[in-house]
Amino acid sequence: MIIIGLTGGIGSGKSSVARYLEEEGFPIIDADRVGHELLDSPSIQDAIVALFGNEVLEEGTISREKLGMRVFADTSLRNQLNALLHPLIKEEIARWCAQQYEQGNTTVVVEAALLREEEGSDPWLSGLILVLSTEENRVARLVTKRNMSEEESRSRIKAQVDPDTKIPRADWIVYNDGDFEHLKEQTARMALALRALGNAAPPTD
Structure with missing residues (x-):
């Protein structure tokens, strides 16, 4: 079975990526x-x-x-x-x-903030998608979509592990600093890669 992790800092837009992957037919658990x-x-x-x-x-x-x-x-x-x-x-x-x-369903996606926090952690994952976005864009999303103050938004961002530290442990990276169409295009390419990975995987008894 192929289990793909989907992670990113608060306000990065990983839930939007999850929604698009679900539209592509992949089961998602949040x-x-x-x-x-x-x-x-x-x-x-x-x-x-x-x-x-x-x-x-x-x-x-x-x-x-x-x-x-x-x-x-x-x-x-x-x-x-x-x-x-x-x-x-x-x-x-x-x-x-x-x-x-x-x-x-042989390929599924697990959406979580805390995945591969350290080298060698979460060995049960077949791969990891990391969603990145600038701090300013993340703050703007939190203020607009979650009604947080700018101060609270920055505080919550700083309370999490810097997503950039996960880049070496990520198998795919999605950059969410453009519009929704750009994000959807990246996710569609990701879906093709995941299907290819699933088709190449040996059967599990």
Whole structure:
């Protein structure tokens, strides 16, 4: 089975690339969405409240906005949250990949911010697509699409690993500093490459 990672910093436009790849027929799983769904689990909610306190609650449930403000302001808390959620997210991704294979889908895409953070990490990936964009364009997207302030946008960008450090570990790079048509053209070429990779892969028992 071919499992392709899709990553990029916040505001880079990786979700747009994911949407275009989905239109090309590739099954997509969004790790952020899986993480959000996990927040509905009572046991996860209890663990998060134990870490962060009741101030991350809103009407008895975890507020993603309040939680996000806490973790982006504190590296230690962010690492603790990642240690709690990431193993569970990976388990769900593994289940989803197995289901896709059973349904006959042999090439799938996993969209996640934290992929190949270090050399040798995530060996289960067959390849990695890295979406890059200038900081100014990323800030503009976050301000326009997520209603963040410029200060908050820059703070969240700086809280993540510099995407440029992943260039040596990426198999394909998408530059998202043009218009939507340019992005779609790059993604269409990417889809051709992924189909060729899938056709060349040996069958999996």
